[in-house]
Every structure is written in C-alpha cells, then in structure tokens.
Amino acid sequence: MLCSICGINWGDEGKGRMVDMLSSEYDVVVRYQGGNNAGHTVINEKGRFILNLLPSGILRGDVVNVMGPGMVIDIKHLCGEIQRLRDAGIEISPENLKISDKAVIVMPYSITQDVLEEERLSKATGKPYGSTRRGISPIYADKYMKKALRMGELKRPEFMYARLKDIVEWKNLFVTAYGAEAVRYEDMVEYLKEYGEPLKEYVTDVGLYIDGAAKAGKNVLFEAQLGALRDIDYGIVPYTSASSTIAAYAPIGAGVPNLKLDKSIGIMKAYSTCVGEGPFTAEYFGEKADRLREIGGEYGAATGRPRRVGPFDAVASKYGVRCQGADEIALTKLDVLDGYERIEIVDKYILGGAETDEFPFTDALDECRPHIIEVPGWNADITGCREKKDLPKAALDYIALIENLCDCKVRYVSVGAERDACVKMY
Numbered sequence: 001m002l003c004s005i006c007g008i009n010w011g012d013e014g015k016g017r018m019v020d021m022l023s024s025e026y027d028v029v030v031r032y033q034g035g036n037n038a039g040h041t042v043i044n045e046k047g048r049f050i051l052n053l054l055p056s057g058i059l060r061g062d063v064v065n066v067m068g069p070g071m072v073i074d075i076k077h078l079c080g081e082i083q084r085l086r087d088a089g090i091e092i093s094p095e096n097l098k099i100s101d102k103a104v105i106v107m108p109y110s111i112t113q114d115v116l117e118e119e120r121l122s123k124a125t126g127k128p129y130g131s132t133r134r135g136i137s138p139i140y141a142d143k144y145m146k147k148a149l150r151m152g153e154l155k156r157p158e159f160m161y162a163r164l165k166d167i168v169e170w171k172n173l174f175v176t177a178y179g180a181e182a183v184r185y186e187d188m189v190e191y192l193k194e195y196g197e198p199l200k201e202y203v204t205d206v207g208l209y210i211d212g213a214a215k216a217g218k219n220v221l222f223e224a225q226l227g228a229l230r231d232i233d234y235g236i237v238p239y240t241s242a243s244s245t246i247a248a249y250a251p252i253g254a255g256v257p258n259l260k261l262d263k264s265i266g267i268m269k270a271y272s273t274c275v276g277e278g279p280f281t282a283e284y285f286g287e288k289a290d291r292l293r294e295i296g297g298e299y300g301a302a303t304g305r306p307r308r309v310g311p312f313d314a315v316a317s318k319y320g321v322r323c324q325g326a327d328e329i330a331l332t333k334l335d336v337l338d339g340y341e342r343i344e345i346v347d348k349y350i351l352g353g354a355e356t357d358e359f360p361f362t363d364a365l366d367e368c369r370p371h372i373i374e375v376p377g378w379n380a381d382i383t384g385c386r387e388k389k390d391l392p393k394a395a396l397d398y399i400a401l402i403e404n405l406c407d408c409k410v411r412y413v414s415v416g417a418e419r420d421a422c423v424k425m426y
Contacts, residue, residue, distance in 0.1 A: 001026075001219045002261050004247040005330075007227025008268035008320035011245075012275060012300065012307060014332030014414065015267045016040020019056035019223050021419050022265075027218040028210060029057030032253030033070040033243040034225035035106055035139070036077045037132040039300065044419040047088055053078050054085070054097070055223050061091060064213075066206045069102035070243065070253025072139045073151065074111075075195040099199065100206040100255055101152030104143050108191060109171050109183045110135030116178040129238055130276030140242035142167075151203045154196040164188055207255030214259055222250035222261070228320035236362045239278025247324045266326030266408065268317055270334040270398075272310040272346075275300045279365030282310035282346045296336040311344040311372065314405035319359035321408045330412035331399065335421075340377035343398060346370040347405060357405075375401060383416045388425050399425070 005022070007013045020042040023029050036052035042059060043049075049059060053073060057063040067073065082092050114135045121128040131137065142148040147167050153160035165185055172182045214220060224245050229235045231245040244253065247264040251257055271292060272282045284292060289309050292298070298307035321329070337343055348355045348371035351364060355371055378392035385391050391399075391413075399410050413423040 001263065002214065002222070002251075002259055003220070003263040003265060004222040004224065004250045004261050004324075005265050005267060006224040006247040006250075006324045006326070007230075007245060008266040008317055008324060008326065008329070009227045009272065009313070010229045010274040010280070011038055011226035012273050012298075013227055013267040013269055014330075015224060016042045016051060016056040017332065017414065017417065018265070018267055018330045018412065019221065020044060020059060021422060023057040023060050023063050023221060025219060026057070026063065026221040028064045028066060028213050028220045029055040030066040030068050030206075030210065030220060030222050030250075030254045031055045031071055031225065032068040032222050032250050033245060034241060035072040035134060035136050036074050037134045037136045037241065038225045040223075040225075041417075043417045046090070049085070049088070051081070053081055057221065057223075058085065058092065058097065059090060061096070063096065065097050066210060066254065067097075067099045067103055068206060068254040069100040070249065071100070072104045072106050072136060072143070072243075073099070074106040074134065075199055076191070079195050079198055094201050097202050098204050098206050098209055099151055099202045101150065101155075101203050102255065103151045104139055104148045105151060105192075105196070106135045106139045107149070107188065109168070109175060109188070110139040110142070112180065112183070113138040113171075113174055116175070116180055120178065128277060130278060132276075137242040149192075151199070154192070154200050154203060157192075160192070161189055164192075205255075210254060210256045211258065214256070222247070222254055224250070228323040229316060231323065234323045236278045236365065239276060247326075263327050264325045265328055265330055265411075266321055266324045267330045267332060268320070269332050270312060270337055270402075271296070272313045272316070273298050274308040275305055279362065279368070280308050280310065281349055281365060281368045281370050282313040282316070283308050284310045292336070295339070296333060311346055311370075312402065313346045313370075314402070315346060315349050315357055315359050317402075318357065318406045321406050326408050328411040329403075329406070329408050330414070331402065331410050332414040334395065334399075334413050335381075335383050335415045337377060337398075338381055338383075339379065341379050342374050343377045344372050344374055345401065345405070347373050383421065385415050385423055386420070388423055391423060
C-alpha cells in the first residue's frame with residue numbers, strides 16, 4: 001500500500017496527528033517536500049512534540065522515516081530537532097532515519113535573503129507574502145537555478161566547497177543589493193562542517209530504499225507539509241509555499257517517480273484556519289474570531305503566529321479535494337465546535353453579484369464574499385466518543401453535509417489531540 005496524507009486547505013489541518021495515528025499500519029513514512037516552515041504537532045503517550053522537518057512516524061520505534069529529495073533541509077534546525085527528541089527518549093539512528101542525498105540544504109544566506117525581501121515588501125508595498133522567514137522560497141529558487149548544495153555533497157567536501165565559493169559570490173549580488181553585509185565564504189564552510197558532519201551517516205539514496213521496500217510488499221505512507229491552497233502551482237499564488245504540496249507529487253518528491261499511489265487521504269479541519277497573508281474568504285473577525293481561535297488553540301506550530309480563523313469553507317475544500325485526488329477525508333478538531341448551538345458553513349462564494357461553488361483564480365478571491373448557511377450544533381462534549389454511534393445526531397449531520405458539499409467521504413473524525421481520540425466512520 002502506497003498512501004499519501006495531504007492537506008486540503010491552507011495547511012495546519014492536523015496532518016502530523018493523523019500520520020502519527022495511521023503510521024502503526026505502515027512500515028515507512030516519507031516527507032516529500034517543504035522544509036521547516038511548518039510544524040506538525042503530535043501528542044501521544046510519549047508527550048507533546050512539534051516536528052518541523054522529521055517525518056511524524058519518527059515517534060514509532062518500528063517505523064523507518066525518510067526525508068525525500070523534494071525537501072529543503074535546514075541542517076542546523078534538523079540537528080536541534082533530533083537532539084530534542086533524543087532528550088525526550090526517542091531513539092534516532094540511521095536504521096530509522098534516512099535522508100536523501102538529493103535533498104537541498106537551506107543555507108544561512110537563504111534565510112537572510114528571505115527576511116530582507118519580506119522587509120522590503122512590507123516597506124515598499126505594505127503587502128508582504130507572509131513568509132515564515134526560514135529561507136524556503138530563496139532556496140527553492142536556488143535549486144531551480146542549479147545553485148543549491150545537496151545533502152550528498154556533505155560526503156564530498158572538496159567538491160562542495162568549490163561549488164560553494166562560486167555560489168557565495170553569486171549570492172552576494174543579491175544580499176548586498178539590499179544594503180546588507182556580504183556573506184563570508186569562510187563562515188559558510190564552518191557552518192557546513194558544524195551542522196553537516198553529524199548528519200552524514202543518515203544520508204543515502206532513499207529512492208533505492210523505498211523502491212526496494214515497495215517491491216518487498218512494505219506499506220509506505222507519504223507525508224505532505226502545508227495544504228493544496230499553499231501549492232506553488234495550484235494555491236493562492238503568491239501567498240503560497242515554494243514547493244508542490246500535491247499528493248500526485250509524493251512519489252517524485254520521495255525519490256520514487258516510478259511508483260504510483262494507491263490512496264490519497266485528505267486532511268481538513270471542521271472549520272477553517274489560515275496562517276499568513278493572502279485572501280481568506282471565510283475569515284471571522286472580532287469576537288467570533290477570538291472565541292474560535294482560543295477554543296481551538298489556533299497558533300502556528302512553527303511560528304507561534306495567531307491563525308486566522310473562520311467557518312468551514314466548502315468552496316475551498318472541494319477544490320482542495322480535487323487537487324489532492326482525495327479518496328477519503330480525515331476531519332480534525334470536530335470537538336472544538338462542541339460548545340456551539342449554531343454552526344456556520346460557507347457553502348458558496350458571491351462573486352460579481354452571482355453565487356458560485358467553484359474556487360476562482362487568486363486575483364478574484366479579494367472580490368469574493370462568503371455565502372453562509374447555519375446548521376444546528378450538538379452543544380455536547382464529544383471528546384470521549386470512539387465509535388460512530390457515540391456521536392450526537394447533529395454532529396453526524398454536520399459531517400454528512402461536509403461530505404455532500406465536498407463530494408468525498410469522511411472516514412476519520414478526530415475528537416481530541418491524543419492518538420486514540422478518533423472515530424472511524426466506516
């Protein structure tokens with residue numbers, strides 16, 4: 001079984017929580033894109049963990065975790081993340097963590113350039129992209145300009161440092177144009193030695209490993225970061241990530257473009273959340289927003305930024321389901337709505353005076369207004385529910401409405417943050 005766990009909306013849907021739960025059924029978990037610009041929060045019997053780079057299967061001792069070639073890796077951050085898990089008693093070794101030799105290294109100058117450009121946009125236009133300022137867009141740009149270092153080069157330092165010298169000279173054309181201090185080649189060499197050396201033993205051709213595992217009948221779970229609306233091609237450009245968050249990219253970003261997915265599981269919340277800038281048609285403001293944000297604990301796992309919140313957006317979600325080719329849905333945080341007597345849902349957008357249930361081109365989103373319907377809430381505590389029959393009728397009706405609006409069946413419903421706080425619908 002080759003299965004992808006992917007985000008349907010703007011990210012922060014609860015993918016890490018679902019990967020941690022479902023990983024008991026899989027032998028290998030693979031992160032296939034992105035960097036440390038998002039956080040997957042996992043709570044289980046071992047504690048509460050925020051994973052920025054490591055696959056969420058790392059908390060299970062019998063699962064092999066892979067960081068694919070589609071990722072961009074901040075090696076300093078990764079060293080710190082590994083150490084934090086080890087301090088918590090999590091075993092990490094080359095047997096359960098494998099890093100692609102083709103994955104790209106996020107360098108300090110990538111972060112510098114990211115920050116400088118966000119600051120320039122803020123001052124020049126007042127409309128920054130909402131970057132996490134972790135160097136993701138600049139390093140992906142470097143990758144496609146063939147001026148990025150890859151993890152496999154850590155094993156060939158002479159070759160890597162020769163390339164680095166030319167890259168630093170080129171990168172300084174950008175950095176100094178902002179009025180910032182030039183990057184020192186010697187500092188970058190020391191950086192790679194300090195944080196690259198401890199990771200060399202994990203670096204390998206992960207494509208060979210995953211291909212062999214699949215041929216041996218192993219179950220492989222592909223873990224996405226962010227959601228469909230943050231995809232570089234299909235998202236709300238330019239307020240997106242710089243990588244492909246789409247399930248169809250999973251085998252490519254994992255190092256096995258020869259393989260095909262058997263299933264795509266889309267993750268979405270029972271309401272809407274969004275971190276960062278850009279159009280967000282369903283957004284609540286004022287007391288409505290404050291209430292939902294506080295009940296749901298809606299603050300970014302990677303940045304701590306307050307998330308923008310709103311009612312469930314069926315228009316955006318139906319589009320995300322289509323982009324991800326989702327075969328089934330995992331609906332998270334349904335318990336957050338426990339105290340609501342009436343629950344709102346955005347079932348259509350109003351654009352140019354007409355109603356539409358199709359997600360429009362990004363430029364038109366600023367002109368869209370939400371068409372909102374109300375349904376009865378269940379106004380009861382569902383955190384103890386573990387079977388479909390335990391859920392109140394109003395909760396089941398809410399789930400059924402979401403299924404109809406998004407044209408996809410809901411298989412899992414999370415009713416709490418703990419690993420077992422989930423209802424399997426069928």
